[in-house]
Amino acid sequence: MRNLTRLKSLQALEASARHGSFVGASAELDVTPPAVGQLVRSLEDWVGYPLFKRSRSGAERLTPVDEAQEALEDIAQGLDLLESGLRKLRGRKARSVVVVTASQALVANWLMSRLEDFSSKYPNVDVRLDVSDRVIDLAQGEADIGIRCGLGTWKGVKSTYLMGxxxxxxxxxxxxxxxxxxxxxxxxxxxxxxxxxxxxxxxxxxxxxxxxxxxxxxxxxxxxxxxxxxxxxxxxxxxxxxxxxxxxxxxxxxxxxxxxxxxxxxxxxxVKWAYYVVASSKALRRYEVNAFHDWLASGVARL
The missing domain is CATH 3.40.190.10 (Periplasmic binding protein-like II)
Structure with a gap:
């Protein structure tokens, strides 16, 4: 028999670890920072030890302890599977959204004309474009997936070569x-x-x-x-x-x-710069993000 009574606490733990703070997690979970902190503390009471090393300064004030870090990958995968299961319950009418970021020049002159091919292959996935010339922080979830031109060395994301x-x-x-x-x-x-x-x-x-x-x-x-x-x-x-x-x-x-x-x-x-499709490992566990990644990486978008 499964015991899922601590599901909200696990969500709070995973989001807090990813954002490095209760404030960042609260914006994602749509609750107050004190509420996130209370959920994490209730989980700490249950396991019997602190799950985070806490600091008073820095961009990331919460650092998971070793035991929590080992468990977080399984917890994140479990939450992703639960979300996937809920989507399947909604049936074929359910629609997914993938947020794609790329530069203005690339979207206007290369990507836009190719999106119809993706939509025809994945009719239940809606594409939302975040057109920006600044480097969006994919590791922190500002967008789901991006197309970047550079040397392919960006921290916190998986880079897959597209073309020179x-x-x-x-x-x-x-x-x-x-x-x-x-x-x-x-x-x-x-x-x-x-x-x-x-x-x-x-x-x-x-x-x-x-x-x-x-x-x-x-x-x-x-x-x-x-x-x-x-x-x-x-x-x-x-x-x-x-x-x-x-x-x-x-x-x-x-x-x-x-x-x-x-x-x-x-x-x-x-030139030494090339085009890459980039996304975090967490984002790629989602069906719609992985579908867009594979569509680009397969070479279909180059046609």
Whole structure:
């Protein structure tokens, strides 16, 4: 016979350990911090020893003791299974929600057109997009799963490689010369759009570096348009404001439609940054999050 009378206390323990405080757990469980603390203390009374090492300062004021840490994985899995069972009780009409975070440029130029494929395969899973250029804290549950471009080394999450990336030069088709061939020298004379977004460790080229590889005898013309937003750089190219160095994945649709033209495609500049689908181990235990992860990782979203 199962004894589930301490279910609320176990929820309080698991949430408090994950957030590192009763305050964080209270927001998730929709009760007051003192109520969370009382639930945890009742569990401590039952087991006969403190479950947390408590400190007065720091972002995480509660640290599970060794015995609690060993038990928490089983407790978390059990709570996830209970939630899954409740969902099954609701039957086929039940809908799940997965919150996906990605940058503005990636959502607008790559992900949005692919979501219909996911929805057709998982009709009972609703996708909510958290569009943000800042790195959302997935480990603390700000979103369920994310698509990030970088070196793949983010703490607290599992990173699965999706695809590589390279930098290409593009411009609106109406900027193309009618009386001469597109060369590195011609590009150097045009209005160039410079992306000032930081890309630490990515080996992203400057216009001077790209033109040198392309064989230009001179550097870029003075001036140009300097923008600190990748999405705005792409918008500037689409608006025919100049020639831009951009991530190939971000402009694939525009190049495919012919509105943007890939200039001198023989000049290749692969970068160290790549695209990864990232999520915490806890989030991946949920059906809807795991489904979105596997859909991306399978390569379906690259079509």
């Amino acid at each position: 990336e390279e930098i290409i030069a593009v411009c609106h088709n109406k900027l193309l010369p009618t009386d001469r061939e597109v060369t590195a020298g011609w590009i150097a004379e045009q209005t160039l759009i410079h992306d000032g977004t930081p890309h630490p460790g990515g080996d992203f080229p400057t216009w001077s570096e790209w033109l040198a590889r392309a064989g230009a005898n001179q550097g870029p013309a003075d001036g140009g348009l300097k923008i600190n937003s990748t999405a705005a750089v792409i918008n500037g190219a689409v608006a025919a404001r100049g020639i831009a160095l951009v991530r190939k994945a971000f402009v694939a649709q525009e190049v495919g439609s012919g509105r943007l033209v890939h200039l001198m495609p023989e000049v290749r500049w692969p």
